[in-house]
Amino acid sequence: xxxxxxxxxxxxxxxxxxxxxxxxxxxxxxxxxxxxxxxxxxxxxxxxxxxxxxxxxxxxxxxxxxxxxxxxxxxxxxxxxxxxxxxxxxxxxxxxxxxxxxxxxxxxxxxxxxxxxxxxxxxxxxxxxxxxxxxxxxxxxxxxxxxxxxxxxxxxxxxxxxxxxxxxxxxxxxxxxxxxxxxxxxxxxxxxxxxxxxxxxxxxxxxxxxxxxxxxxxxxxxxxxxxxxxxxxxxxxxxxxxxxxxxxxxxxxxxxxxxxxxxxxxxxxxxxxxxxxxxxxxxxxxxxxxxxxxxxxxxxxxxxxxxxxxxxxxx
Amino acid sequence: xxxxxxxxxxxxxxxxxxxxxxxxxxxxxxxxxxxxxxxxxxxxxxxxxxxxxxxxxxxxxxxxxxxxxxxxxxxxxxxxxxxxxxxxxxxxxxxxxxxxxxxxxxxxxxxxxxxxxxxxxxxxxxxxxxxxxxxxxxxxxxxxxxxxxxxxxxxxxxxxxxxxxxxxxxxxxxxxxxxxxxxxxxxxxxxxxxxxxxxxxxxxxxxxxxxxxxxxxxxxxxxxxxxxxxxxxxxxxxxxxxxxxxxxxxxxxxxxxxxxxxxxxxxxxxxxxxxxxxxxxxxxxxxxxxxxxxxxxxxxxxxxxxxxxxxxxxx
Numbered sequence: 019x020x021x022x023x024x025x026x027x028x029x030x031x032x033x034x035x036x037x038x039x040x041x042x043x044x045x046x047x048x049x050x051x052x053x054x055x056x057x058x059x060x061x062x063x064x065x066x067x068x069x070x071x072x073x074x075x076x077x078x079x080x081x082x083x084x085x086x087x088x089x090x091x092x093x094x095x096x097x098x099x100x101x102x103x104x105x106x107x108x109x110x111x112x113x114x115x116x117x118x119x120x121x122x123x124x125x126x127x128x129x130x131x132x133x134x135x136x137x138x139x140x141x142x143x144x145x146x147x148x149x150x151x152x153x154x155x156x157x158x159x160x161x162x163x164x165x166x167x168x169x170x171x172x173x174x175x176x177x178x179x180x181x182x183x184x185x186x187x188x189x190x191x192x193x194x195x196x197x198x199x200x201x202x203x204x205x206x207x208x209x210x211x212x213x214x215x216x217x218x219x220x221x222x223x224x225x226x227x228x229x230x231x232x233x234x235x236x237x238x239x240x241x242x243x244x245x246x247x248x249x250x251x252x253x254x255x256x257x258x259x260x261x262x263x264x265x266x267x268x269x270x271x272x273x274x275x276x277x278x279x280x281x282x283x284x285x286x287x288x289x290x291x292x293x294x295x296x297x298x299x300x301x302x303x304x305x306x307x308x309x310x311x312x313x314x315x316x317x318x319x320x321x322x323x324x325x326x327x328x329x330x331x332x333x
Numbered sequence: 334x335x336x337x338x339x340x341x342x343x344x345x346x347x348x349x350x351x352x353x354x355x356x357x358x359x360x361x362x363x364x365x366x367x368x369x370x371x372x373x374x375x376x377x378x379x380x381x382x383x384x385x386x387x388x389x390x391x392x393x394x395x396x397x398x399x400x401x402x403x404x405x406x407x408x409x410x411x412x413x414x415x416x417x418x419x420x421x422x423x424x425x426x427x428x429x430x431x432x433x434x435x436x437x438x439x440x441x442x443x444x445x446x447x448x449x450x451x452x453x454x455x456x457x458x459x460x461x462x463x464x465x466x467x468x469x470x471x472x473x474x475x476x477x478x479x480x481x482x483x484x485x486x487x488x489x490x491x492x493x494x495x496x497x498x499x500x501x502x503x504x505x506x507x508x509x510x511x512x513x514x515x516x517x518x519x520x521x522x523x524x525x526x527x528x529x530x531x532x533x534x535x536x537x538x539x540x541x542x543x544x545x546x547x548x549x550x551x552x553x554x555x556x557x558x559x560x561x562x563x564x565x566x567x568x569x570x571x572x573x574x575x576x577x578x579x580x581x582x583x584x585x586x587x588x589x590x591x592x593x594x595x596x597x598x599x600x601x602x603x604x605x606x607x608x609x610x611x612x613x614x615x616x617x618x619x620x621x622x623x624x625x626x627x628x629x630x631x632x633x634x635x636x637x638x639x640x641x642x643x644x645x646x647x648x
Contacts, residue, residue: 046409047374052367059362062418066457094361103377142381143458
């Protein structure tokens with residue numbers, strides 16, 4: 019048995035057994051049962067060493083995050099996670115690394131009851147691609163194109179923690195453990211996404227920063243928005259960094275938050291506040307008819323929002 | 334619009350529109366309809382520069398092959414191709430490269446009526462991951478574990494062409510165009526796979542070489558096999574190379590063939606020969622009770638088969 023065969027063996031049994039997996043890892047394809055009346059929701063994402071994580075990153079964090087990114091996309095549609103596939107490219111067959119990676123991937127799989135049903139292990143520069151598969155009753159998915167003028171805009175969790183951690187790491191500084199955890203082990207907001215079915219008119223997950231990701235909702239829905247920056251949910255350290263510099267890029271455009279941004283008709287605001295999901299959320303703005311994104315500063319000034327580009331450096 | 338946004342735009346409309354795509358590229362997830370009574374078949378595969386293709390490879394060939402590998406896995410289950418997702422990692426946003434890549438990917442998508450429904454474009458060392466999604470009536474999939482003693486073993490197309498082409502390229506020799514085409518533009522045997530539903534007891538696609546891939550069937554089915562090497566379907570140039578050296582690794586263990594290997598009960602041999610699929614196929618051996626793979630040489634001698642390892646060099 020080659021080392022790569024050994025590694026494949028690690029991935030035979032990740033996540034709980036599920037009755038809807040007719041055939042899992044080990045054949046040319048996995049065979050899956052999608053119940054009648056349900057849509058299959060799929061999302062594929064790659065994390066590359068040096069771009070999406072630092073080369074010396076804890077392998078357990080890479081395993082966690084590679085799956086979390088896909089689960090966050092499922093959450094953003096209001097889908098229930100079901101299955102994953104994993105394509106892992108490794109420079110060498112390092113079993114210690116793989117064990118840690120697998121532990122991180124497995125723990126999050128178990129949290130969400132998601133089964134790994136297929137994969138590919140190849141040699142090359144370190145990179146991880148995961149496809150997440152979820153289920154959602156036909157017609158119940160929360161898309162990006164349903165926002166209407168007057169809708170209230172909400173954001174879950176806190177923004178900018180991961181970006182502040184990355185900035186510290188790249189500067190060689192010691193990083194607050196909470197921030198570091200937010201960077202390495204983001205929490206996909208699956209329960210919140212499910213709770214918002216039938217309530218949110220539009221939703222997206224925040225991977226590239228609130229300004230750019232909200233703009234995807236605005237473009238798809240043909241509307242604009244105004245954000246009140248003083249309402250943004252910030253942890254104390256991010257709030258301090260913003261106050262010190264007056265630079266709002268940490269919560270607005272540095273990305274890596276994996277929180278949900280969603281829109282709610284104003285007359286359903288009480289229904290939303292009554293939800294008891296897996297994380298807090300806060301109202302941050304309002305959809306309006308005029309196109310564009312207006313960011314209102316605490317002092318009353320405004321600026322126009324901008325997104326995140328993988329070729330820009332945000333740290 | 335950033336260059337990467339431009340590139341994403343290239344991938345918005347690949348393959349035919351399909352009524353079973355409720356939501357395609359452009360949201361957090363694609364939403365897909367799997368008909369009642371059908372299994373979803375999925376396979377994910379990565380091609381990395383320098384490992385699965387040469388750095389100077391025609392981008393159209395990379396686009397073709399990245400999808401062909403997944404379609405070959407669907408074929409090997411007897412599944413009907415339906416949808417693909419694509420995770421593309423590029424060192425730079427080279428639009429000329431992307432146009433060629435997209436052309437190769439699109440042409441094969443159109444051939445098989447498969448729609449690109451989601452993707453991710455990231456920066457990093459060149460690498461392509463594709464997930465192929467197919468449909469198959471529940472219970473009709475052809476797995477690896479159904480081979481029975483006495484079954485006849487068949488192989489489609491010809492073996493070793495791609496490996497001989499790669500050997501020539503790595504040696505800096507001029508390579509026969511037919512061989513080069515077999516390396517760069519492998520043909521997934523989709524129609525043959527579909528035709529074998531209800532007929533083949535076991536099937537696999539040949540990516541790592543006949544000996545190693547057949548061994549997966551033997552292991553899963555708990556049986557052995559004998560191959561008659563003089564029966565292997567070889568193109569004239571591969572036959573010449575084998576005759577010259579007496580080395581059978583080109584057709585047996587160098588891989589990259591993307592042909593189908595399948596097992597048929599002896600009493601259904603006539604039914605198989607009556608098929609008119611998209612490619613020829615030939616009987617090459619027989620399943621037997623004793624475990625292991627016996628390769629019988631044309632002179633009557635025998636040896637035990639061996640597979641392909643990504644860390645071994647076969648060229």
